Amino acid sequence: MKLIVKTKNLELDSFLDNLIKKRMATANKIVNAFQESAELFIEVERTTKHHKRGDVFSAEAIINLPGRKLVARAHGENLGKVVTVIKEELLREIRKYKTKTIEMPRRKYRKIKRQVL
Numbered sequence: 001m002k003l004i005v006k007t008k009n010l011e012l013d014s015f016l017d018n019l020i021k022k023r024m025a026t027a028n029k030i031v032n033a034f035q036e037s038a039e040l041f042i043e044v045e046r047t048t049k050h051h052k053r054g055d056v057f058s059a060e061a062i063i064n065l066p067g068r069k070l071v072a073r074a075h076g077e078n079l080g081k082v083v084t085v086i087k088e089e090l091l092r093e094i095r096k097y098k099t100k101t102i103e104m105p106r107r108k109y110r111k112i113k114r115q116v117l
Helices: 014-023 025-034 079-116
Strands: 002-008 039-046 057-065 068-076
Touching: 002 014, 014 025, 014 039, 014 079, 025 039, 025 057, 025 079, 039 079, 057 079, 068 079
Parallel strands: 002 039
Antiparallel strands: 039 057, 057 068
8 A cells, every 4th residue: 555645734754754654554454455556645734833732733544445435534732643543543444444345245155155055
């Protein structure tokens, strides 16, 4: 899976890049198991330059898969926590997609096979 990171009102330094790659490794592993040509777009931004506390950071992750576009969004005061929330939400969406597209046809096939035999 190809990972594309975009920042807004932030500088993409090596720390932020490594943080995102490390947190998204699990999603990468799961998606590569059934779809290798997928792209993961991540946009991380600081919503305001004026405020110093509160929900200052925002992030969005989008994966384009055949027949579906998976989106995860989060806001928070800590960039690491925001990326973690996005990862968890994205994993939930990926597992749901995988169940609908891969597991359900397998279950139907098994059921038909049991009825025939």
